[in-house]
Amino acid sequence: MAAIQKTKQPKKKKVKKEDEVTFAPGVVSEEKKKRLKKLDEFIEGVLQEAGEEFLDEFKQIEGE
Numbered sequence: 001m002a003a004i005q006k007t008k009q010p011k012k013k014k015v016k017k018e019d020e021v022t023f024a025p026g027v028v029s030e031e032k033k034k035r036l037k038k039l040d041e042f043i044e045g046v047l048q049e050a051g052e053e054f055l056d057e058f059k060q061i062e063g064e
Helices: 028-050 054-060
Strands: none
Touching: 028 054
16 A cells, blocks of 8 residues: 655744734824825826826726
């Protein structure tokens, strides 16, 4: 009879507490609010420079 070989299953990598990311809904620091506001302003400026034609095409692609 053939010998039965057992294969070892690879051990799963355990996630350290530091690696876990948790977000509390509705809690955003002031620094993040400022950064988000700057990002919104930048995106708004880019969209204005791109023009209405680009915005219409973008909406069609995104399905809005």
